[in-house]
């Protein structure tokens with residue numbers, strides 16, 4: 001659990017934070033910052049979005065208060081630290097750090113970046129909560145690319161511990177350090193992402209497994225409920241299809257189509273998901289998606305599992321994608337990948353335990369999946385043969401040592 005009242009002024013001399021966009025992610029980021037003592041300007045384009053955000057924050061703070069997790073603060077004093085506004089000028093003119101959390105549309109984000117750069121003090125840092133898109137490309141819209149960085153939170157922000165801190169091509173090491181310190185001050189776990197690749201770590205690794213899962217549905221090998229029940233059975237808090245609904249099918253589609261454009265067309269969002277979106281069924285936020293959310297979290301029939309799908313296959317394509325990231329030098333320590341997955345999604349085991357199986361067998365299995373599904377992105381990369389075991393324990397130890405120095 002994040003926070004809890006002991007930090008009033010912070011370790012990185014930030015007084016004011018601005019959050020642009022008060023939706024699912026923006027309202028959670030604003031709540032988290034206020035909870036940890038920061039004054040937050042929360043900017044959106046319509047009063048009704050701001051009012052909704054404030055209500056959601058109040059509800060969440062009430063839960064924390066009931067559990068005795070606010071320590072010296074109370075709900076009202078935390079809420080007072082959040083200043084809703086429709087005006088960029090009010091949000092930005094005294095701001096040290098802005099976190100952009102508007103919808104995942106590159107042209108929209110670019111226009112917001114131009115605005116931010118023109119109003120913010122010269123010294124301020126611009127962080128984007130984009131799920132997948134290029135930090136470097138967004139930074140071109142500003143005259144401060146060394147101060148532009150990715151800060152990718154996970155939903156629900158208040159509960160998920162990881163934040164990916166993404167270095168754009170021109171982000172300075174000072175900016176990386178500043179934002180990592182800021183993440184620690186929020187009682188979160190920053191995971192540095194050293195190369196600006198589409199999807200960064202967690203979303204990137206989940207991307208090929210979503211392709212496989214969608215293919216399984218299209219080929220009628222199993223149903224979403226059966227797959228989700230399989231994953232719940234091994235202790236995951238949500239199965240992959242419930243998670244898609246939870247995050248939003250529109251968000252999923254933006255990501256998939258971005259990967260299709262930037263990495264390989266095989267990542268494209270499938271027809272059956274696009275059809276749900278066209279019907280206005282976006283998941284939790286519209287009450288309907290793959291599941292019915294109209295009475296709260298959908299009921300997954302946990303008895304309705306399937307033997308047609310081996311959970312290990314789904315994780316195996318993630319391991320192969322993880323190997324690609326390690327080979328490219330995207331992570332500081334290879335074990336960071338398991339740490340990111342565990343702390344961003346609540347998957348307690350991570351994925352690398354699979355590598356304890358015979359490596360030759362795993363490589364052959366990946367080739368069989370690629371052949372059976374007719375999808376080339378599942379082919380094992382050569383590096384997978386020789387990759388040393390990425391130890392999360394070693395990564396945590398190295399990080400702790402670095403922080404002490």
Ligand code: 3HC
Pocket residue numbers: 059060061063064130131132153154155156158159160203237238243247251297344345346
């Ligand atoms: N504020 C404060 N506390 C809250 C809360 C909130 N908004 N929402 C829930 N809680 C508390 C509840 O009170 C409960 O506490 P308790 O255990 O002490 O009773 C606890 O959190 C769990 O909540 P629920 O009982 O309501 O629900 P679940 O047990 O079903 O947990 C969940 C919900 C935390 C969402 C869990 O299912 C989960 O971890 N799912 C996986 C989420 C995930 O993978 N997120 C990453 C998505 S990817 C992403 O965000 C990237 C982006 O780019 C798209």
